[in-house]
Amino acid sequence: MLLRIFTEPQQGASYDDLLAVAQAADSLGFDAFFRSDHYLAMGDSDGLPGPTDAWVTLAGIARETSRVRLGTLVTSATFRYPGPLAVSVAEVDAMSGGRVELGLGAGWYDAEHSAYGIPFPPLGERFERLEEQLRVITGLWGTPDGEQFSFDGRHYRVADSPALPKPVQRPGPPIIVGGGGPRRTPRLAATFASEFNLAFRSVGDTGAQFDLVREACRSAGRDPVGMTFSAAQVVCCGRDEAEVSRRAAAIGREVDELRTNGLCGTPAEVVAKLATFAEVGTARLYLQVLDLGDLDHLALVAEEVLPACAAL
Numbered sequence: 001m002l003l004r005i006f007t008e009p010q011q012g013a014s015y016d017d018l019l020a021v022a023q024a025a026d027s028l029g030f031d032a033f034f035r036s037d038h039y040l041a042m043g044d045s046d047g048l049p050g051p052t053d054a055w056v057t058l059a060g061i062a063r064e065t066s067r068v069r070l071g072t073l074v075t076s077a078t079f080r081y082p083g084p085l086a087v088s089v090a091e092v093d094a095m096s097g098g099r100v101e102l103g104l105g106a107g108w109y110d111a112e113h114s115a116y117g118i119p120f121p122p123l124g125e126r127f128e129r130l131e132e133q134l135r136v137i138t139g140l141w142g143t144p145d146g147e148q149f150s151f152d153g154r155h156y157r158v159a160d161s162p163a164l165p166k167p168v169q170r171p172g173p174p175i176i177v178g179g180g181g182p183r184r185t186p187r188l189a190a191t192f193a194s195e196f197n198l199a200f201r202s203v204g205d206t207g208a209q210f211d212l213v214r215e216a217c218r219s220a221g222r223d224p225v226g227m228t229f230s231a232a233q234v235v236c237c238g239r240d241e242a243e244v245s246r247r248a249a250a251i252g253r254e255v256d257e258l259r260t261n262g263l264c265g266t267p268a269e270v271v272a273k274l275a276t277f278a279e280v281g282t283a284r285l286y287l288q289v290l291d292l293g294d295l296d297h298l299a300l301v302a303e304e305v306l307p308a309c310a311a312l
Contacts, residue, residue, distance in 0.1 A: 001278050001312040002031040003305070005298065006073055006232055006286035009052050010038035010112075011045045015060060017292045018052065022061045024295050025068050028302035032069035032101070033061065034286060037076060040112035044252075055088045062096035070096055073197065073232065073286060074103035074178060077129050078118055082136035082156055090141065090167035098168035102137070103176035103197070106130040125155075127184050132156050134175070134192040139163075141172030176230075180209055186216035189227070197286070199232035200261070206231050207280030231277055232286035234262035237270050237301050247297060251290040263287065267304030271312075274305070278312040285309075 005025040009018055022033040037054035041047030054072050062070060070092070075085070093100040106126040107113070113120035121129065132153040143149040143163035151158040167173055177189040178197030186209075189196040196213045198206050214224035236251070236258050238244035244265055248255045258264035263273050263285075277285060291297065 001274060001282060001309045002284045003301070003309055004032035004034055004069075004230075004284055004286045005030050006034045006036075006288045007292060008036045008038075008288065008290060009057070009292075010036060010041050010047060011043075011290070012041065012047050012049070013052070013292050014049050015052055015057055018057055019061055019064055020295065021289065021292050021298070022065055022068065022070075024298050026065040028298055029306055030068060030298075030302065031284065032071065033065070034071050034073050034101075034103070037072045037074060037079065038109060038112055039079075039118075040109065040115050042109070055085075055092060058100070059092045059095055062092055062099070065096075065099075067099075069099045069101060071101035071173075071176065072103045073199070074105035074176065076105055076107035077133045078107035078113060078120060078126060082133040083140065083158060083161065085133070086137045086140045087165065089137075089173060090165045093167040093169055093173050094165070096168075100167070100169070101174045101176060101195075103178065104130065104134065104137075105177070105179065127188075129155050131188060134177075134188065138172060138175070138192060141167055141170075178230075180205070182212060186213045187220070189213050190216035190220040190222055193227070195228040195230055195284070197230045197232060199286070200234070200288075201231070203276045203280060206277065206282065210281050228283050229281045230284035230286060231282045232288055233273075233277075234258065234264075235270065235287040235289060235297075235301065236262060236264040237267060237297065237305065239266065239300065247291065247294065250294065267300070267308075270301070270305050271308045274309060275312055 025033040039051045140163045149161045149163040174194040176195040177193040179185040198209045217224035236247045263270045
């Protein structure tokens with residue numbers, strides 16, 4: 001199992017905060033550094049100093065890291081037009097030397113749309129737009145050199161595009177689709193994604209959703225063996241109970257609740273919980289890190305948890 005670091009900067013983080021975490025992930029041996037794509041803090045956080053744009057941030061980090069893969073969980077299809085998004089992601093892919101992955105979703109947080117003047121269509125239309133965006137983005141990236149790409153959809157129309165720039169990764173960066181829907185999400189993953197992700201669910205629910213995606217792959221004539229399955233869980237690890245409690249308090253969570261709903265406890269406890277996710281087919285686990293100033297937390301996980309994952 002590969003471990004990836006996943007941050008939520010809308011809760012309060014500067015670019016420098018994110019860069020420090022990304023560089024730590026790079027040097028400590030984690031597989032990837034990912035960030036959410038939100039414009040508004042959630043819960044009781046004041047969000048200071050304010051939101052950072054996901055792809056602007058990743059462009060900077062791409063030039064300041066050398067190994068770790070970079071991406072979003074997930075960019076909302078409501079935030080950008082598909083053509084310019086394909087250009088941005090391709091450019092960051094080039095800036096990183098081919099280390100970028102695109103998580104793309106329908107969008108769900110109404111308040112951030114209102115706060116920044118972004119239209120928020122009904123759910124059905126958001127899924128229609130997501131599917132068309134996936135078709136446009138993959139179509140632009142996959143168009144052979146020297147040819148043009150056109151698309152005539154209900155929400156987006158592309159005419160005679162030169163389909164440039166081309167990303168370093170061909171035919172394009174890996175696409176991640178995720179979510180707990182029973183029909184549309186598995187179908188979109190089977191059609192467009194190289195990875196399916198389910199975040200913050202139990203092991204049992206995760207395995208059940210993976211099975212739905214496998215079935216959607218078979219229905220689409222695709223071998224589900226080619227799909228990478230991943231999960232995301234908040235992490236709170238400590239050498240002893242006092243350190244676990246201190247880290248839980250720092251993120252405003254209770255230890256018992258985190259043991260149930262996340263990866264919480266000593267390194268041995270975290271490894272044991274990771275093993276249960278591996279049993280249902282999880283190949284990658286995104287560790288949601290909520291205290292971005294606690295780089296010692298990352299170092300502990302890298303030293304005590306990461307080596308054990310090679311056997312999962």
